[in-house]
Amino acid sequence: MPRPAGAGRFPTAELAGALAEVLLTRFRAGREGFRWLDAPVKAPAAELAGLPDRSWRVLGQEIQALHEAYTEGGVSFAQAANPIHRRHAGYLAYFLPRNVYRVFHVLDGLPWLGGDGRAAVQAWCPPGGSRPTLRALDLGCGPGAFGLALLAWLARLPAGLAAPPRIELVLVDQGRQVLALAEANLWAFARRALPGWELALEPHAEGAEAYLASDAPGGFALVGLAFVLNELKLLAPGRSDKRARRVMEPLAGLLREGGLLALVEPGTRKGYMHLMAARDALLPRPILYPCPHGGPCPLWEPRVSQWCHATVAMPRGFCFDDLLRARAGVTFRMRDLNLAGLAVQNVRGGSPLAPFVARPGSRIVSAPMASREAAGEPQRGGRPAPKSQPRASRAASAGAPAPAPVPPPPERPRIVLACTPAGALAERPAAPYGPFPRGVWSAEG
Numbered sequence: 001m002p003r004p005a006g007a008g009r010f011p012t013a014e015l016a017g018a019l020a021e022v023l024l025t026r027f028r029a030g031r032e033g034f035r036w037l038d039a040p041v042k043a044p045a046a047e048l049a050g051l052p053d054r055s056w057r058v059l060g061q062e063i064q065a066l067h068e069a070y071t072e073g074g075v076s077f078a079q080a081a082n083p084i085h086r087r088h089a090g091y092l093a094y095f096l097p098r099n100v101y102r103v104f105h106v107l108d109g110l111p112w113l114g115g116d117g118r119a120a121v122q123a124w125c126p127p128g129g130s131r132p133t134l135r136a137l138d139l140g141c142g143p144g145a146f147g148l149a150l151l152a153w154l155a156r157l158p159a160g161l162a163a164p165p166r167i168e169l170v171l172v173d174q175g176r177q178v179l180a181l182a183e184a185n186l187w188a189f190a191r192r193a194l195p196g197w198e199l200a201l202e203p204h205a206e207g208a209e210a211y212l213a214s215d216a217p218g219g220f221a222l223v224g225l226a227f228v229l230n231e232l233k234l235l236a237p238g239r240s241d242k243r244a245r246r247v248m249e250p251l252a253g254l255l256r257e258g259g260l261l262a263l264v265e266p267g268t269r270k271g272y273m274h275l276m277a278a279r280d281a282l283l284p285r286p287i288l289y290p291c292p293h294g295g296p297c298p299l300w301e302p303r304v305s306q307w308c309h310a311t312v313a314m315p316r317g318f319c320f321d322d323l324l325r326a327r328a329g330v331t332f333r334m335r336d337l338n339l340a341g342l343a344v345q346n347v348r349g350g351s352p353l354a355p356f357v358a359r360p361g362s363r364i365v366s367a368p369m370a371s372r373e374a375a376g377e378p379q380r381g382g383r384p385a386p387k388s389q390p391r392a393s394r395a396a397s398a399g400a401p402a403p404a405p406v407p408p409p410p411e412r413p414r415i416v417l418a419c420t421p422a423g424a425l426a427e428r429p430a431a432p433y434g435p436f437p438r439g440v441w442s443a444e445g
């Protein structure tokens with residue numbers, strides 16, 4: 001079975017430890033909720049489990065309220081209404097680690113030269129000063145999802161990097177408190193996951209538009225936006241590409257030649273549509289994720305009934321899952337996560353350069369299903385199978401005795417749809433791709 005990218009290698013314990021430390025030092029847990037503390041207190045992360053039941057309950061209430069806000073769909077995630085700014089602690093304990101896991105999955109799923117990403121450290125870290133430096137930007141960082149995923153991804157590079165680079169991470173968000181949280185999270189995580197590495201953080205409390213219009217220095221090896229495109233209103237009504245271009249062009253302009261722009265969104269129809277708008281604006285730069293081609297998306301149709309996304313399994317007991325269920329009364333559990341991503345390299349021309357390679361093969365873009373042909377549905381670009389009158393009713397209308405019941409046809413093998421290098425959809429048997437095939441890469445062209 002193809003290996004789900006990143007499985008088992010995500011530094012969950014280190015992330016949970018860092019987030020627990022920040023929860024305990026940045027917030028006062030009390031009857032009325034987790035109140036923000038301006039002067040952080042010191043408390044060891046191990047004390048999280050020892051919080052009184054009522055503190056766990058209020059954390060659970062925050063998480064439950066955020067979950068309802070996110071799933072009800074009635075909430076506008078415009079800046080003023082973004083629930084993240086009202087329930088920091090709940091976001092930190094539940095949603096942030098899942099966003100980090102999603103971004104990690106995209107970074108880990110890129111076609112790295114040599115397969116593990118070590119080439120990036122050579123390609124992107126110009127020697128200079130005391131250490132080679134990896135310069136990255138997290139735009140709309142919130143409490144630090146993209147930066148944390150980048151550190152998690154660097155932390156799992158095979159041990160023995162000759163010289164771990166200095167990481168210079170620019171954080172931009174218009175929310176001051178989330179920016180402070182991002183800093184605290186990144187420090188705590190780097191201490192645990194990357195001991196001995198040097199981290200330099202540069203926070204900017206300002207709007208993304210203002211930052212992009214400023215003459216802030218570029219030269220980034222990586223620029224990441226996690227769950228921000230909706231709030232940047234990338235998708236103007238009617239899928240006009242003007243707004244997307246106005247954001248994507250200056251973003252790509254901040255990258256060094258060969259640098260990576262990574263966008264991660266929820267695996268929803270809306271997330272896909274945002275990424276489609278960004279994709280149009282970024283072509284003809286080579287697409288590293290998710291597409292095996294640079295042509296029109298074969299899933300695209302005006303009503304968008306299927307969309308390209310990935311499903312990744314959640315490790316059991318991820319971050320605070322078990323504690324949250326046992327102590328905080330959180331009633332839901334995500335066994336898998338959906339995500340939509342887009343990653344392009346900033347090079348002229350359509351082929352990737354080091355630290356990436358062109359990847360042969362295709363990508364599975366559906367869940368297992370009955371063959372469309374078997375179900376009588378139209379093939380893409382084909383005709384619907386003719387609908388024949390059921391035998392029993394034909395016989396009845398002719399006045400003949402009803403024939404013996406026809407046994408059900410043998411169950412047909414389930415199939416998945418693959419997006420091919422030619423930009424078409426092809427049916428493949430589902431069996432080899434496991435329980436979460438969406439987003440799995442297949443060597444078959």
Ligand SMILES: C[S@@+](CC[C@H](N)C(=O)[O-])C[C@H]1O[C@@H](n2cnc3c(N)ncnc32)[C@H](O)[C@@H]1O
Pocket residue numbers: 079082084096099139140141142143144145146172173174175178206207208209225226227228231232
């Ligand atoms: C849904 S949150 C995602 C946060 C984080 N990237 C994550 O994945 O957890 C969106 C973030 O974008 C920020 N944001 C929204 N519009 C922005 C803008 N115009 N300029 C800068 N930040 C913005 C919000 O303050 C919020 O922190």
